[in-house]
Amino acid sequence: MNMSSKHMINILFRRELRSYFATPVAYVFIVIFLVLAGAFSFYLGGFYQRGQADLLPFFNFHPWLYLFLIPAVAMRLWAEERKSGSIELLLTLPVTMWQAVLGKFFAAWAFVGIALAMTFPMWLTVNYLGDPDNGVIVAGYLGSLLMAGAFLAVGSCLSALTRNQVIAFILTVAICFLLLLAGWPLVLDFFRGIGLPLAVIDAIAGLSFLTHFQSISKGVLDLRDLVYFVLMIGFWLYASAVVIDLKKAD
């Protein structure tokens, strides 16, 4: 009867991931993701015009793409369990809260990872057209995936807060928007303009997804950026577990 936590998480993970593909939602999401990712980088980012063989314009739009698409994936994580009552089934199986939170989170993350992996033709294209630094591109993908994880962890927590998926979506977009904004040059300039001390501005920027994502996607793999995302994910997942425990019965 006894089994390792890893094995249990894996069972929950597989069920959850399969359930994404059991409905059209998964396919709709992937198609929209690919179309938008392509459209953004080709039209807005001037993918060709720049005359440079890299994927920077592609990755630059990821934060804004994720801002609306990831909450759509995350909103169902717990809100749906609560709405359908299956949370009562799940949490009365011999599963710990952590196993449940991680199993579901990893499934959502893997799902977004699959969508991200399907952008590989972009990579092939730049390699065909020129001679890009593939190391930087790998770093870009890694940064994008980590950022997606952080978005999802925020969404996991907020979807545990309500049984209404629309509310979960809006809350997640709002919080993620703040976390992005905190690192946006315009916002930081504003803070500088009102004379905030540099240390405070750095701290605000340091909280933002944007700052850390941009430094990774430039190809600079700094341990601090990785640690930031891991901590961010850990924090929001911990908050998810706390919120689920408090709200599961409502």
Place this chain on the structure above:
Amino acid sequence: MIETRELSKHYGDLKAVDHISFTVTPGQVLGFLGPNGAGKSTTMKMIAGFLTPSAGSVSVCGFDVQTAPIQAKQVLGYLPEGAPSYGEMNVAGFLDFIADVRGLRGETRRRRIDDAIGRLNLGKVMTQTIDTLSKGFRRRVGLAQAIVHDPKVLVLDEPTDGLDPNQKQEVRALIHAMAKDKTIIVSTHILEEVHAVCDRAIIIADGRVLADDTPAGLEARSRYHQAVSLSTDNAKAAQELLTRIADVAAVVIDPQDGRVTAFPRPGQQIFAAVTEALRQNHFPFHEIALEQGRLDEVFRQITQTAATEAVMV
């Protein structure tokens, strides 16, 4: 074995469950009765480890649900109210998932799943999406899920709700068959079910235990216990005749079907006296019966007295 000690659950000011203590031992089937909102489901959710009690404790097979939740959940099979499941999965996939989480492997796994499918007649819906199943089949899937690991303890919240009469019968037989070595709690609104499957019944209202007895013991509290009823074409005359018997306290004619019922004075047996009186007077009647007592009447009496008391306080 299930043991609850002073178990309570408060929602703000509302005491949904208020100091409930009972012990159910292996081989026992406990029926949980009570009006809507009595606290049956809330109690079951605490036993299953879904809700954290506001006070008191529960243990399942000796495992405290709060301090050893995983062990307690391993020995427990639970059908939550409304039989929730993952609607987008098909039945086979869902039961496979539950079997995996329950740690079943190899040959045992196959055998246990097939057994659950067989017992609940799920064979022909195995590939159907759960969302598209009828209500009764969804309930049966929920039951299959609860028994797939052959748990020592079963907590079933309204297991026969929404089942057709044949299936109700089968599920009762199933509970009965499993009762030998298991500890089982079922909640129900169907009083005849108490008779059919339970050997003990607890009636709760407003979160408190009002009665804890065998079904026969509960029936004995009924006004109808040991009463004699008969059907006849001449109800008025029968009433007059039976009223004269010494141990008969009252004779009542049912305004709907005209059935005549004679109630005994407390502790008296009147069946012999009634039949004797009928025979001596050559009184014509269609049939006559000795009443065991009516659970619905006892239920109403117990829960409504409590409600009036609550209003007066």
